Amino acid sequence: MDKFEEKTIKTEAIYDGKVIQVQVDDVQLPNGKTSKRELVKHSGAVAVIPITKDNKIIFVKQYRKPLEKTLVEIPAGKLEKGEAPETTAVRELEEETGYTTGELSLVANFYSSPGFADELLYIYITDQLEKLDTPPAGDEDEFVELVELTLDEAKQYVEEGLIQDAKTNYAVLYLHALGRM
Incomplete structure (x- = not known):
């Protein structure tokens, strides 16, 4: 198990486009607190x-x-x-x-912008x-x-x-x- 893992509590789809999808995830942080993550999903390039x-x-x-x-x-x-x-x-x-x-x-x-996107x-x-x-x-x-x-x-x-x-x-x-x- 990755000690830095952020467990997803909830996902809200915001946009489903031709090139990208955007979602907001509620996550539980390694210290037990919660936060939000804005994510761009991409099929890769x-x-x-x-x-x-x-x-x-x-x-x-x-x-x-x-x-x-x-x-x-x-x-x-x-x-x-x-x-x-x-x-x-x-x-x-x-x-x-x-x-x-x-x-x-x-x-x-490589991942182009791993702070907010999953494009490989x-x-x-x-x-x-x-x-x-x-x-x-x-x-x-x-x-x-x-x-x-x-x-x-x-x-x-x-x-x-x-x-x-x-x-x-x-x-x-x-x-x-x-x-x-």
Whole structure:
């Protein structure tokens, strides 16, 4: 038994949306007192670090409404119910970049914001990209532009605040640590 466990006394569903569900839990703390926890439930997500034959990383430039600005990110998307992370990775790579791959390697998986959300994010890498003749249509409400950068250019984007999300910062740091580019 985990000595830090918070036992759920009651759960109240607040919102059931397309991407997230929100609930408020009444919990009993390890010291016996009670508290409330606001929780975001998410099916999980997958991101891909796609590297071209000329050693550039493919990013997507996309507007992010919660931030009211455009970010440069590695391709990513939500896991569909019952879908394997590798399947999601290839689907998102194809929809967002027009490339596919038959070879993915898992880099890591981590919780994006464990203080309030249960989203588990998987990050894959591939340097075996093939351009699709006819890329599949992406989400009808998603508008992206491709950006190909060297690792040094990506690190400059981080310094300039053009790359600010956790998964993409992680990807740039990972590639830098590898020293492979």
